[in-house]
Structures are given as C-alpha cells and as structure tokens.
Amino acid sequence: MSAEGFSVLYPYLIGLSALLFTLGAIGVLVRRNALILFMSVELMLNAANLAFVAFARALNQLDGQVFVFFVMVVAAAEVAVGLALIVTIFKTKKSTNVDDISALKG
Amino acid sequence: MATDIILFVILAAIAIVCAIAMIITRNAVHSAIFLVIVMATLAIFFLGLSGPFIAMVQIAVYAGAIMVLFLFVVMLLGAERVGAQTGMKWQVPIALVLGVILLTVAGLLLVRAGPTTVPSAATSSFTSQVPGACADDVKQVQSTGTVIGTPCLVGDQLFTAYLFPFEIVSVLLLAAMVGAIVLTRRPAESKT
Numbered sequence A: 001m002s003a004e005g006f007s008v009l010y011p012y013l014i015g016l017s018a019l020l021f022t023l024g025a026i027g028v029l030v031r032r033n034a035l036i037l038f039m040s041v042e043l044m045l046n047a048a049n050l051a052f053v054a055f056a057r058a059l060n061q062l063d064g065q066v067f068v069f070f071v072m073v074v075a076a077a078e079v080a081v082g083l084a085l086i087v088t089i090f091k092t093k094k095s096t097n098v099d100d101i102s103a104l105k106g
Numbered sequence B: 001m002a003t004d005i006i007l008f009v010i011l012a013a014i015a016i017v018c019a020i021a022m023i024i025t026r027n028a029v030h031s032a033i034f035l036v037i038v039m040a041t042l043a044i045f046f047l048g049l050s051g052p053f054i055a056m057v058q059i060a061v062y063a064g065a066i067m068v069l070f071l072f073v074v075m076l077l078g079a080e081r082v083g084a085q086t087g088m089k090w091q092v093p094i095a096l097v098l099g100v101i102l103l104t105v106a107g108l109l110l111v112r113a114g115p116t117t118v119p120s121a122a123t124s125s126f127t128s129q130v131p132g133a134c135a136d137d138v139k140q141v142q143s144t145g146t147v148i149g150t151p152c153l154v155g156d157q158l159f160t161a162y163l164f165p166f167e168i169v170s171v172l173l174l175a176a177m178v179g180a181i182v183l184t185r186r187p188a189e190s191k192t
Helices: A007-030 A034-059 A063-093 B002-024 B028-048 B052-077 B091-113 B121-125 B135-144 B151-160 B163-184 B187-191
Strands: none
Touching: A007 A034, A007 B002, A007 B091, A034 A063, A034 B002, A034 B028, A034 B052, A063 B052, A063 B151, A063 B163, B002 B028, B028 B052, B052 B151, B135 B151, B151 B163
16 A cells, blocks of 8 residues: 555545445335344444545544544444433333334324 | 555445445344444545544444444344334335435535645644644654544544543543433332
8 A cells, every 4th residue: 555545535435435324324214123223323424434534634634533533432322322222112112123113103 | 556446446345235235134133244344444444544543443442342232232132133124115215216316416515525636735734732742743744744643643632622522522421321321220120
C-alpha cells in the first residue's frame, strides 16, 4: 500500500458508504426479526462512520475520526438498552417478531 | 496506487456481499457473523484512511463487544431460527424500490458534497492543542503532510476541543447501563 492509502479513492469510499447505508435501510424495511433489525441499524451507523473517516481523510483533519468515536459510544448505549428491551419483550411475548408487538394498536 | 485499487475492490466486494447475506440469511447467528465481517473490512478501510486508533476501536468495540452482546442475546433467547417471512410480502418490492431511490439520491449528494481537491498542505494548520503533547506524532504529521489519527492525537483532540461532548457521552453510557439493568431486572426482586 502506498503512503496515500485509500485517500485518492475517497469518492468511491463515499459511494460504498451510501451503498452500505442503503442495504441497512432495506434490511430494516424487509426483515421482521427485532434482532436483525438492530443489526441493520448497526450497519447504517457503520456506513455513516465510513463516510466520516473518508471525509476526514479527504479534508486532512482529525475531527471526523473523533466524531466516529462518539458515534460508537452512542451505538454501544443504544445496543445495551435495545437488547435489554428485546429480552424483556421476549419474556412476555415469546417472540422477537416486531409484528407480534402490537399491543398499542388502537 | 494500483495495489490500493485492487485492495479497495476486494474489500468493498466482501463488505457488500456480507451485508446482503446478513439481510437474506434466515439464521440470526449467521447474520451476526456476517456483520462482524463487514465491520472488520471497515476497520481495514479506516487503517488505509490513516486512522489506526479508530480502526482498533472499531475491532474492539464493534466487532468485539457489541457483536458479542448480540450473540449472547440471540443464544439466550434461542432465536437462531426465525420462521418464514410472516405476511406483508408486498413490503419487499417497495423496500427495494425505495432503497434504490435512497441510494441514488444519497450517493449523488454525498459524492458531490465532498471537497474537489484534497488539501495536502493544509496539515500545517493542524497542531496539537496542548503544547508539548504528542511531539513525535505532530512532527510526523508535519513531515508527511498527512494527519494520522494516532491514539495520542485523537486523545489530545478528545480532551481539549471535544471535552464537553466527551463528558456528556460518559453520562449517556451511565444512563444506558442503569437502563439496561432496570429493564432486565426480575419483577420478583423488585418487591423485596
């Protein structure tokens, strides 16, 4: 690998980031398992992180990488609470299918 | 240059294929493993984009901690096998069409939003906020003309320019920890 690394390819990295984000969004729309839904959300966050780092490299600054750090912290907090919610719902509903969780429907 | 392109194409293909496989596969454990592969390829991209610290954090926090938590919950619930898609078959084509629209719009906007020229000399404006801190890293940045996200430089930014957000996310993590414990606590214990 040359000293430039992937910096010269950054438009393609942004394109890859957009593609991964779209795949995550499709996953949220298509799948009904709450766990897979969460994994798709994680995929979208990762795609955004890739865009952050690619832009940080293109602008030759460090702020993008610091922001990725914060995104990771928020993702960790979200996963901790979200998985606790899924476990609690599974105890009562015996299912991780989001269509079964319709008790609030009018 | 040429090796970079080859490496990029291979890694991008792995990431895309594993992301699609994560959505398609019926087994939740397989989905988690595919997502780990996607995160590992992204960590290699971060390394190539001069972010060694963030690449290691990606491996340790995402591929390590978060995905292990996912696998724990999947196996705890015994939800590896998920049944056939229940109803709402019409959602799939609509989701695909919306996804293609999102991809075109987001891709166009993101690619056009970026800087047209990569500033290489602008690195001289980047210096450590604390005098004397990370002297070796700062010297390397100034000699190579590339800002490298070493642990020392990222930490320097984190504890000077981003100190207040850093303290906020520490409170957020504490709140998430308390929330997770409260949510999964057994009701019987709450009566005592």
